[in-house]
Amino acid sequence: xxxxxxxxxxxxxxxxxxxxxxxxxxxxxxxxxxxxxxxxxxxxxxxxxxxxxxxxxxxxxxxxxxxxxxxxxxxxxxxxxxxxxxxxxxxxxxxxxxxxxxxxxxxxxxxxxxxxxxxxxxxxxxxxxxxxxxxxxxxxxxxxxxxxxxxxxxxxxxxxxxxxxxxxxxxxxxxxxxxxxxxxxxxxxxxxxxxxxxxxxxxxxxxxxxxxxxxxxxxxxxxxxxxxxxxxxxxxxxxxxxxxxxxxxxxxxxxxxxxxxxxxxxxxxxxxxxxxxxxxxxxxxxxxxxxxxxxxxxxxxxxxxxxxxxxxxxxxx
Amino acid sequence: xxxxxxxxxxxxxxxxxxxxxxxxxxxxxxxxxxxxxxxxxxxxxxxxxxxxxxxxxxxxxxxxxxxxxxxxxxxxxxxxxxxxxxxxxxxxxxxxxxxxxxxxxxxxxxxxxxxxxxxxxxxxxxxxxxxxxxxxxxxxxxxxxxxxxxxxxxxxxxxxxxxxxxxxxxxxxxxxxxxxxxxxxxxxxxxxxxxxxxxxxxxxxxxxxxxxxxxxxxxxxxxxxxxxxxxxxxxxxxxxxxxxxxxxxxxxxxxxxxxxxxxxxxxxxxxxxxxxxxxxxxxxxxxxxxxxxxxxxxxxxxxxxxxxxxxxxxxxxxxxxxxxxxxxxxxxxxxxxxxxxxxxxxxxxxxxxxxxxxxxxxxxxxxxxxxxxxxxxxxxxxxxxxxxxxxxxxxxxxxxxxxxxxxxxxxxxxxxxxxxxxxxxxxxxxxxxxxxxxxxxxxxxxxxxxxxxxxxxxxxxxxxxxxxxxxxxxxxxxxxxxxxxxxxxxxx
Numbered sequence: 001x002x003x004x005x006x007x008x009x010x011x012x013x014x015x016x017x018x019x020x021x022x023x024x025x026x027x028x029x030x031x032x033x034x035x036x037x038x039x040x041x042x043x044x045x046x047x048x049x050x051x052x053x054x055x056x057x058x059x060x061x062x063x064x065x066x067x068x069x070x071x072x073x074x075x076x077x078x079x080x081x082x083x084x085x086x087x088x089x090x091x092x093x094x095x096x097x098x099x100x101x102x103x104x105x106x107x108x109x110x111x112x113x114x115x116x117x118x119x120x121x122x123x124x125x126x127x128x129x130x131x132x133x134x135x136x137x138x139x140x141x142x143x144x145x146x147x148x149x150x151x152x153x154x155x156x157x158x159x160x161x162x163x164x165x166x167x168x169x170x171x172x173x174x175x176x177x178x179x180x181x182x183x184x185x186x187x188x189x190x191x192x193x194x195x196x197x198x199x200x201x202x203x204x205x206x207x208x209x210x211x212x213x214x215x216x217x218x219x220x221x222x223x224x225x226x227x228x229x230x231x232x233x234x235x236x237x238x239x240x241x242x243x244x245x246x247x248x249x250x251x252x253x254x255x256x257x258x259x260x261x262x263x264x265x266x267x268x269x270x271x272x273x274x275x276x277x278x279x280x281x282x283x284x285x286x287x288x289x290x291x292x293x294x295x296x297x298x299x300x301x302x303x304x305x306x307x308x309x310x311x312x313x314x315x316x317x
Numbered sequence: 318x319x320x321x322x323x324x325x326x327x328x329x330x331x332x333x334x335x336x337x338x339x340x341x342x343x344x345x346x347x348x349x350x351x352x353x354x355x356x357x358x359x360x361x362x363x364x365x366x367x368x369x370x371x372x373x374x375x376x377x378x379x380x381x382x383x384x385x386x387x388x389x390x391x392x393x394x395x396x397x398x399x400x401x402x403x404x405x406x407x408x409x410x411x412x413x414x415x416x417x418x419x420x421x422x423x424x425x426x427x428x429x430x431x432x433x434x435x436x437x438x439x440x441x442x443x444x445x446x447x448x449x450x451x452x453x454x455x456x457x458x459x460x461x462x463x464x465x466x467x468x469x470x471x472x473x474x475x476x477x478x479x480x481x482x483x484x485x486x487x488x489x490x491x492x493x494x495x496x497x498x499x500x501x502x503x504x505x506x507x508x509x510x511x512x513x514x515x516x517x518x519x520x521x522x523x524x525x526x527x528x529x530x531x532x533x534x535x536x537x538x539x540x541x542x543x544x545x546x547x548x549x550x551x552x553x554x555x556x557x558x559x560x561x562x563x564x565x566x567x568x569x570x571x572x573x574x575x576x577x578x579x580x581x582x583x584x585x586x587x588x589x590x591x592x593x594x595x596x597x598x599x600x601x602x603x604x605x606x607x608x609x610x611x612x613x614x615x616x617x618x619x620x621x622x623x624x625x626x627x628x629x630x631x632x633x634x635x636x637x638x639x640x641x642x643x644x645x646x647x648x649x650x651x652x653x654x655x656x657x658x659x660x661x662x663x664x665x666x667x668x669x670x671x672x673x674x675x676x677x678x679x680x681x682x683x684x685x686x687x688x689x690x691x692x693x694x695x696x697x698x699x700x701x702x703x704x705x706x707x708x709x710x711x712x713x714x715x716x717x718x719x720x721x722x723x724x725x726x727x728x729x730x731x732x733x734x735x736x737x738x739x740x741x742x743x744x745x746x747x748x749x750x751x752x753x754x755x756x757x758x759x760x761x762x763x764x765x766x767x768x769x770x771x772x773x774x775x776x777x778x779x780x781x782x783x784x785x786x787x788x789x790x791x792x793x794x795x796x797x798x799x800x801x802x803x804x805x806x807x808x809x
Contacts, residue, residue: 180673180674180676181669181672181673181674182665182666182669182672182673182674183672184674185658185661185662185665185674186662188653188654188658189651189654189658189662191653192651192652192653192654193647193650193651193652195647195648196642196647196648196649196650196651197651197662198610198630199608199610199630199640199642199648199649200630200651200662200663200716201630201631201634201662201663202631202662202663203631255653258653259651259652259653259654260653
């Protein structure tokens, strides 16, 4: 009993719980553990997974970004519309990524340089950018002219769709950035104590702008892949994405108070969100219930985290 | 009383008694068990064994509320008042006088006014707590204890954030409470205060009772110090003189928003310059401008003949000017990160090509300074918040010593909240660094410390340097008088 508690509340508790849940679901839910379903599951979490990578940095540095959903939709629109009008997919992609990064830089400058609260700033840009997405096409979906654009989502490498590869690549890349670069270490230091980090020589303002810029840029990539998968630019795409992404990060043990984050945790958080949804679909549970379940998973995860922190402090004293 | 936590016996079979109307001191180094004892007393935690007796009756309580009922009130360093409420509201908090749920505003104010006058506390009951000074807030806390008819009031480091004037007011209040028969438990690091206020004293060491002195007048300070440390410390300053070299740091015309009148001074290589002044004299404002933590309005900082770019901590660090800040918790340590990361945060840029960190080198760096500075931590991976104040200060020193070319070290309140043993280690380190040619600026509000360890003192008052003293001419009274605003007026 004691040792079970130790494992569940330990550093790798979430991974253990995830593994147990995975085994349980594989046994009990029919058609879950099939190649087709697994690939579908992974494909369904690509957007959340990609955006979670940079949201992790945002949260770890004590910031917050609500504008990700809008930015994904907007850059998807830009990708489609720019490709259509220039006839070059590459230009479309570049335009989308640039637009995403610009939104990020604006967020970062307003928050870091002008010291406006991140919640308020990104709440504002969330609406502004969503507005841009709607204005750009008069609220309508925009079809893709060049079928080569679909290939982005359809191409398979070793049987696995390209977007899943991109997500995997991002997981590895940002895991490396977090743990093995000065950028990652400084992000965590800023989250731990911004003023102390500044006095220790970390350029906090520049760092925060970079984090938001990266976040926007990554949203651009997610927007492109999403547009390719749904074969059009949808101004209403990815609504509520910000909440799913933050949930996945928190599930993965990223502290909203900053200073604590791990890539493996975030990956597990993303997969838990995906599995919950997937299983509910397989069991034909009505979509309305899925909101309830998602909310409950998040609550449980936070409670577990709370238990873990208090267990850790108890054993230290 | 005994209390253990997993892995530590924080308090082992400690017993002592205090007479009615006595002020009883409680001393010990950090980690000696004082905080644990206070926590048990306040009802915040329960003892594994042992009893608290008041007037011969065993008190059993399981919560802070029960302790209140029993008449035991602990006043913590971090005050427990609601800033947005008024003094009167704070005093009634938890048991507002009301009729059918409607606040009885008249009684709320009148009764408080009477109680405040009773103990001689001069605070307006309808003032918001947020508008009061720290000293006044503390008075309100004590008034709260009096309102609850406290029989025992424990004060945990009450003067740590008070000016000397505010401390005096506190001391006279303590005397009045004592006359009413209240038992005062006085927890402090400051020997002067304990010897001045207390009738009796208990010294704790490593969770055990090191000494109990029913009559403090028969005991010497040195004796208490050695009881705390467990070894003889003859002279905690251990001052060593050195030769001074060329001028290393030159500060010209330095001013900023919170330090409007420009300041000039110089420090030589190998010299330890002290800044002394009362709270609000502008010392810490000066250090922040010097380091580039706040924006300068005017001024130049020159190190070895080269000007340092203003307003930028990174530029200062690269030029070899570093700061150990006054408020370690807020400005110094990175909470939630390891000792290793706290050491490597700045110097890692020296060995991280293309921004890629080098885990092995960081570990070596951390181990080197943990060894060299004798930082007591279970491992370099330990979260820094779990270290004692002295060890946290050493980590921050390690952070700067890891920088290859530190030429000027500015250290603000080097030993605030640090126990005696770690203090002398930090002083010894400062002498070593100075002897190696560093210019050191020490800012402190503890006069004995400034006099004990520096070669020269600049006294600040009202944002200006009022006087300078060479070590040979140190005189406690003159330094103090230069620090007080009123006496300064009469000086030409």
